[in-house]
Amino acid sequence: MENDSDVLLAHRLADLAGELALRFFGRRPAARHKSDGSPVSEADLAVERAMLAVLEEERPGDAVLSEECGALRTTSRRRWILDPIDGTIPFLAGARDWGSHVALEVDGALRAAVLTRPTEGVRWWAVQGRGAFASTDGQPLSAARPLRIPGATVPLGETRVGGFLMPGSPVEPVRGRVRWVESPVCLVADLLEGRADAVVDEGGHVWDRAPAALLVREAGGRVDDLCGGSRLDGRWLVYAADGVADGLTGLLRDAGV
Structure with missing residues (x-):
């Protein structure tokens, strides 16, 4: 700083x-x-x-x-x-x-x-x-x-995933391949505190994503824009525990996002 x-x-x-x-x-x-x-x-x-x-x-x-x-x-x-x-x-x-x-x-x-x-x-x-x-x-x-995000090692079908999805999102079918979770307070906080394994963000803005991106990285998690980087201004951003990040991002890419 x-x-x-x-x-x-x-x-x-x-x-x-x-x-x-x-x-x-x-x-x-x-x-x-x-x-x-x-x-x-x-x-x-x-x-x-x-x-x-x-x-x-x-x-x-x-x-x-x-x-x-x-x-x-x-x-x-x-x-x-x-x-x-x-x-x-x-x-x-x-x-x-x-x-x-x-x-x-x-x-x-x-x-x-x-x-x-x-x-x-x-x-x-x-x-x-x-x-x-x-x-x-x-x-x-x-x-x-x-805060430290646990390195989840569960099978993909048991991975707890939540998200902010647009109507008609191509990710909708993916819900059935994971344990989809909701939060009454804050999905990103659930990831940070071990109550979720990943969060999928579709169509967010930089001001929506910037705090979460730094929080997840500093807590030992991964931030992935599905294009090989972690840009905040694209359509997709995934925040995930290290142990599930590759499997989940691969599933999303297979869904055509």
Whole structure:
């Protein structure tokens, strides 16, 4: 990490996002659909404005990529990647599986990441080269619990896999070849904490994926874009325990993805 204060700032942004979002949660904030059909609410916009204001004060020269405002100050070698409320649909529905994403990228490499679930009072975070951790909100550094993804060795048919799939996804038939799992809170956290063996992500955006990618790698898992790399801006991304990654990605490729 170039500057340990970046880690503290990432947590500060996550704190702010969670506090503001909870003020709107359960109160039916005004919402509309964007051009791509996805919803955005006044809560998303308020949280984003607050996070951007902190970055403007604390890191005025850094670039930003955020879901609602897009790219800002694109020439900097340092870029903050934000999703003010990831999971706006469950947020508006009063469900639990939503939170905020914060990541810092320097020279194209992810350096720090925070993923939260404010209704649960928990977060998962990582620093490049230093590991991945779970914490309670409020004291994320002093109460950190190290994370390590178990190296699963079960047969492919017993592999616990969850995912974010598009309607009509070619992966649908694959569900019957594995143990498909759901999560009421966070599939990526289930992988990090040993309750799942892999997560398949179809059609996500960089701001959706950046924290998960660093968390999974720092916890000893694999991140695969099905094209021989781990790009965050393609159609597919697979997060997996090391022992099942090759078998699962092979199954997905055989399905024609």
